[in-house]
Structure formats: structure tokens, C-alpha cells
Amino acid sequence: MIQLEEITKTFNTKAVSLQALHKVSLSIKEGEFVAITGTSGSGKTTLLNILGCLDDQTSGKYFLAGEDVSNYNKAKKATIRNELIGFVLQDFALVEHYTVKQNMMLPVMYMKDKKMRKERQQNMEELLTKLGIVHKIKEKTALLSGGQKQRVAIGRALINEPKLILADEPTGALDQKTSQEIMEILNKLYQEGKTVIVVTHDPFVASYCSRIIQIEDGKIVSDS
Numbered sequence: 001m002i003q004l005e006e007i008t009k010t011f012n013t014k015a016v017s018l019q020a021l022h023k024v025s026l027s028i029k030e031g032e033f034v035a036i037t038g039t040s041g042s043g044k045t046t047l048l049n050i051l052g053c054l055d056d057q058t059s060g061k062y063f064l065a066g067e068d069v070s071n072y073n074k075a076k077k078a079t080i081r082n083e084l085i086g087f088v089l090q091d092f093a094l095v096e097h098y099t100v101k102q103n104m105m106l107p108v109m110y111m112k113d114k115k116m117r118k119e120r121q122q123n124m125e126e127l128l129t130k131l132g133i134v135h136k137i138k139e140k141t142a143l144l145s146g147g148q149k150q151r152v153a154i155g156r157a158l159i160n161e162p163k164l165i166l167a168d169e170p171t172g173a174l175d176q177k178t179s180q181e182i183m184e185i186l187n188k189l190y191q192e193g194k195t196v197i198v199v200t201h202d203p204f205v206a207s208y209c210s211r212i213i214q215i216e217d218g219k220i221v222s223d224s
């Protein structure tokens with residue numbers, strides 16, 4: 001699913017040049033459940049942004065699902081992102097004044113293929129049922145609990161049936177019990193064959209994963 005070869009990322013500001021990733025090489029197979037852990041500032045989000053085709057590496061090669069995406073421009077990256085990847089973020093990234101249904105349909109709204117759009121719409125209720133929030137379908141997102149919001153965000157991430165789920169601190173805003181429920185949902189997706197990559201500094205979250213990659217100062221220091 002993923003192959004990184006000597007990925008380097010440098011951020012240049014007026015004052016300094018900061019190397020956030022140093023020649024990171026990594027391979028993740030389809031169907032793995034991986035945690036990327038490390039202390040604050042170690043480069044986890046930088047790595048996830050590159051994996052998610054949201055940011056460009058400074059040097060090195062990135063192969064995603066067999067395609068060399070290293071030199072893809074913004075438009076090509078957006079296309080591969082929509083086809084392959086679902087994102088789950090700490091702050092849910094939902095439109096609060098939209099209903100659950102409207103949030104779920106956001107990735108589908110701009111789909112050109114009408115038949116596909118209809119199919120996705122039909123998937124929506126099934127997904128919400130699976131996530132235990134179908135009764136909230138017409139509710140404004142702002143009125144939901146944190147755990148319910150994260151379920152909607154997971155549903156939205158799944159609506160286009162991505163092979164790869166990238167989650168950045170998915171339980172960061174949730175209490176212990178709700179965190180457990182969200183990790184169980186991600187675990188279920190893994191059991192169904194999705195590739196799931198979770199960035200976290202929380203050992204409890206990492207304990208759900210079958211592989212833990214630790215990153216410090218922009219380098220992989222352990223992979224087990």
C-alpha cells in the first residue's frame with residue numbers, strides 16, 4: 001500500500017530551516033493496522049500529511065498503491081486522495097451547522113458520476129447504522145457528543161470506500177470510554193481489510209495496533 005524511500009521534509013521560514021523528517025524509509029502492506037508514535041514535535045503529523053498526499057516531501061520517493069506519487073501536482077494528489085484515502089482528525093473537522101447527513105455527503109457532493117453518487121448516498125444509512133448513529137441522521141452536528149461527532153467523521157471518511165484510513169490523534173478530544181469505542185471501530189475496519197494508520201502519542205491507542213512505529217527527531221527509531 002505504502003512505500004517511502006528516503007523521505008526528507010524541510011520547512012523553511014525566514015529565520016530558520018527546520019528538517020522535520022530525515023530520510024524516512026518505510027513500507028506498509030495492505031491490511032495493516034499501524035500506530036505512528038513519538039513525542040511532540042517528532043514529525044508524526046508531517047509524516048501523516050505526506051502519506052495523505054496533503055503535503056509534498058522535499059526529497060525522496062513515495063509509492064502509494066503502486067503509483068509513484070512523488071512528483072504529482074496538487075490536482076493529481078487530490079484525485080488519488082479522493083479515491084484511496086479517508087481522513088479522521090482529532091477535532092473531527094465537521095461543519096457544525098450541517099446535519100449529520102449533510103456532513104456525510106460532503107465528499108460525494110462534487111462527484112461527477114451521478115450513478116456512483118446515488119450509490120454512495122444509499123451506503124450512507126448503512127454506514128450510520130454500523131456506527132450506531134443512524135437515529136441522529138437529521139440532527140445538527142453541533143448538538144452531538146464528542147464520540148458521536150467522531151463517528152460521523154469516521155462515516156464521512158468511509159463514504160467513498162477508501163482502502164486507506166489515516167487518523168491523526170482520533171481520540172485526542174475524547175474521554176477514555178469513548179476513546180475505547182472509537183478504537184474498537186477502527187479495529188473493526190482493520191478486521192474488514194482496510195489499511196489503518198493512526199498517529200498518536202497515547203500508548204492506549206497504540207495498543208490496539210498490530211505494528212508500532214516510533215519516530216523521534218524526524219527519524220524512525222523503532223518499528224515492531
Ligand SMILES: Nc1ncnc2c1ncn2[C@@H]1O[C@H](COP(=O)(O)OP(=O)(O)OP(=O)(O)O)[C@@H](O)[C@H]1O
Nearest residue numbers: 011018020038039040041042043044045046047201
Ligand atoms: N508548516 C510548518 N512550518 C514550519 N515548521 C513546521 C511546520 N509544520 C511542522 N513544523 C515543525 O516540524 C516539526 C515536526 O512537527 P509535527 O507537527 O510533524 O510534529 P508532531 O510529532 O506531529 O507533534 P505533535 O504531537 O505536537 O502534534 C516541529 O519542529 C514543528 O515545529
